[in-house]
Amino acid sequence: MKSGPQAGRRIAVVLFNLGGPDGQAAVRPFLFNLFRDPAIIQAPFFVRYPVAALISTTRAKSARANYALMGGGSPLLPETEKQARALEAVLAQRLPGDTVKAFVAMRYWDPLTGETAKAVKAWKPDEVVLLPLYPQYSTTTTASSLKAWNKAYRKGPGRTTTLCCYPTADGFVQAHADLIRAEYVKAGSPKPARILFSAHGLPEKVIAAGDPYQRQVEATAAAVVEKLGDILGEGVDWKICYQSRVGPLKWIGPSTDDEVKAAADAGLALVVTPIAFVSEHIETLVELDVEYRELAYEHGGSIYARVPALGVSPAFIDCLGTLVTEAVSSEASQVCGSDRPCPQTRPGARA
Numbered sequence: 001m002k003s004g005p006q007a008g009r010r011i012a013v014v015l016f017n018l019g020g021p022d023g024q025a026a027v028r029p030f031l032f033n034l035f036r037d038p039a040i041i042q043a044p045f046f047v048r049y050p051v052a053a054l055i056s057t058t059r060a061k062s063a064r065a066n067y068a069l070m071g072g073g074s075p076l077l078p079e080t081e082k083q084a085r086a087l088e089a090v091l092a093q094r095l096p097g098d099t100v101k102a103f104v105a106m107r108y109w110d111p112l113t114g115e116t117a118k119a120v121k122a123w124k125p126d127e128v129v130l131l132p133l134y135p136q137y138s139t140t141t142t143a144s145s146l147k148a149w150n151k152a153y154r155k156g157p158g159r160t161t162t163l164c165c166y167p168t169a170d171g172f173v174q175a176h177a178d179l180i181r182a183e184y185v186k187a188g189s190p191k192p193a194r195i196l197f198s199a200h201g202l203p204e205k206v207i208a209a210g211d212p213y214q215r216q217v218e219a220t221a222a223a224v225v226e227k228l229g230d231i232l233g234e235g236v237d238w239k240i241c242y243q244s245r246v247g248p249l250k251w252i253g254p255s256t257d258d259e260v261k262a263a264a265d266a267g268l269a270l271v272v273t274p275i276a277f278v279s280e281h282i283e284t285l286v287e288l289d290v291e292y293r294e295l296a297y298e299h300g301g302s303i304y305a306r307v308p309a310l311g312v313s314p315a316f317i318d319c320l321g322t323l324v325t326e327a328v329s330s331e332a333s334q335v336c337g338s339d340r341p342c343p344q345t346r347p348g349a350r351a
């Protein structure tokens, strides 16, 4: 525990997320920002730029059509803002006497990380807590955001603590279990049924290079399953699968589309839950709700229940509040919420 005065601090909590286009015109430049990131395409600058320009141009048309299904752009920013306000409310209770403000820093679209770093500097915090809205650590998401932040916030005021991951944190796991149970019951508690834990996929080579994401996704699913003993068992099983494959590389599997087909072919009711996204966005509202639902029906499935993303579910926001409270009372510069620390963690190190 830290010594010295505890109250009266100005605490900035910075929520990291990927960002999404706010309208049709933003789709191509958003995709360009994404594909020029060396965390996404591991190639030298002079290869990455033309590749990013090519992929963003060729992918833009189909991506625009998908964003059009959600009203033209991504709901990710308004959803993340709601989480920021809910977290401020929880922290006002947890840390009375301190002033807490939650900022949003997106990686590939507004508000971009550099812009948010300027706003945080201007707010002059005593403490900065970096909180990725990625419960499972990946080099492609968490590490990429942290790198962009460290560059933009160099010499910024305040002591910084990073919450690198929280794949098995109590409230996070409980919130998932509660939402899954509620959706299963709403669907009529069908049997036989399968719960699919669907996470964003990654190229196999990223995992082979030591990225802990897949192991942490498995840890999350196992922890949620432990809390679902009342519905899992005879006639109800579960599986992890991976969605949103992009590009020609081999990605980790099994893929969500194969698992949806297999379950529907076998006559199982499906309960599909996003397990690595904490808010609704294109991968849940289009891929899970439209594309995979259609696939299930094409394969003879009759029940396809989709569990909502965590959003502002009280157990989840309360869990984030606990993590932030622990971070500001910790001596360490990185707080890892995993039982097997991720590579980000250097115990005792301070930035």
Ligand SMILES: C=CC1=C(C)c2cc3[nH]c(cc4nc(cc5[nH]c(cc1n2)c(C)c5CCC(=O)O)C(CCC(=O)O)=C4C)c(C)c3C=C
Pocket (backbone or CB within 6 Å): 018, 019, 020, 021, 031, 034, 039, 040, 059, 063, 074, 075, 076, 134, 138, 140, 141, 200, 201, 202, 203, 246, 276, 277, 280, 281, 282, 283
């Ligand atoms: C766990 C979260 C995510 C991981 C891991 C991740 C890796 C990853 N993503 C791409 C390519 C795309 N991702 C896109 C959108 C997108 N991805 C995530 C999350 C993770 N990505 C989010 C939150 C979003 C934003 C969605 C929104 O509503 O705007 C897109 C754009 C959409 C599309 O064209 O499909 C692409 C492309 C790669 C290549 C990758 C790992 C290598």
Ligand SMILES: [Fe+2]
Pocket (backbone or CB within 6 Å): 200, 244
């Ligand atoms: Fe993605």
Ligand SMILES: [Fe+2]
Pocket (backbone or CB within 6 Å): 137, 163, 164, 165, 166, 335, 336, 337, 338, 341, 342, 343, 344, 345
């Ligand atoms: Fe971690």
